[in-house]
Amino acid sequence: MNNAFLVLCPTEPGWSPPDDQSLEHLLQSTQLIGEPFRGERTYLVGDRFLELIAFMGCSPDINFEPGENDQQFCFIRLITDAASIEFHSGDHTHAPRCPQCRAAVDDWRKRIGTWLDDSNENPWICESCKHESAPWQFNWRKSAGFGRCFIEINNIYPREAMPQQALLDTLNSHYGANWHYFYQY
Numbered sequence: 001m002n003n004a005f006l007v008l009c010p011t012e013p014g015w016s017p018p019d020d021q022s023l024e025h026l027l028q029s030t031q032l033i034g035e036p037f038r039g040e041r042t043y044l045v046g047d048r049f050l051e052l053i054a055f056m057g058c059s060p061d062i063n064f065e066p067g068e069n070d071q072q073f074c075f076i077r078l079i080t081d082a083a084s085i086e087f088h089s090g091d092h093t094h095a096p097r098c099p100q101c102r103a104a105v106d107d108w109r110k111r112i113g114t115w116l117d118d119s120n121e122n123p124w125i126c127e128s129c130k131h132e133s134a135p136w137q138f139n140w141r142k143s144a145g146f147g148r149c150f151i152e153i154n155n156i157y158p159r160e161a162m163p164q165q166a167l168l169d170t171l172n173s174h175y176g177a178n179w180h181y182f183y184q185y
Contacts, residue, residue: 003072004090004185006053006156008163008171011178013085013136013146023080023149026174032167033076037066041078052167056159063155074155082148084119087112087135089144090185092158096138100131105138145182158183 017023024041027033031048045064055062063073079086089112095104103126105111115122115135123132136146142158153161163181171179 003155004157004183006153006161006163006181007088007145007184008151008153008168008179008181009088009145009147010149010175011180014148015175015177016082016148017080017175020080023078023151026170027076027078027151030167030170033078037075041080043076043078045074045076052164053153053156053161054164055161072155074153077152077154079150079152080148085136085146085148086150087116087144087146088150088182088184090183092143092185094141094143096135096140096144098126098129098131099133099137099139101126101129102139103128111135140182142182144184145180152184156183157185 024033027043028046030052031046032052033043034046034049035044036042037044049064066073066075093108095106095108097104105124105126111124112135115124124135124138125132168179168181171177
């Protein structure tokens with residue numbers, strides 16, 4: 001199976017931090033992220049990671065340090081400088097639902113392709129009720145997201161973990177922007 005991510009991003013997809021280092025400094029001060037690892041904007045988990053990310057079940061088997069032969073382990077990557085709104089999804093993305101009538105958008109892959117080709121300009125129109133909205137306003141059921149800024153927590157599968165409210169509140173209050181999360185796998 002491909003790697004999976006728990007991804008945090010602002011609910012307003014056009015938002016990005018005021019500078020390149022702001023989010024890194026905030027996450028280091030909260031101790032979500034630790035030391036840099038293999039390249040720019042990639043970090044080992046910080047000392048308070050397990051306080052800020054809640055794992056479900058009794059004893060999840062998650063490695064927090066790189067091991068032999070580059071075995072999979074949990075690390076964090078920051079994306080803060082996307083030039084335009086990006087769409088992040090995986091192989092198991094659910095068909096989104098209309099925010100008005102909740103009808104599924106079965107041709108979402110084609111629509112996303114068109115939307116990306118048109119530089120994020122065209123809203124989507126629901127085939128069932130004709131409601132018009134931006135694609136991020138549809139309900140992706142925590143399986144995809146839009147934005148210019150993302151916090152990717154690597155090697156976390158759906159419903160295996162979720163951010164604690166304290167982390168979301170810290171991001172919200174620091175930036176004055178609401179944050180949410182989804183799973184990409």
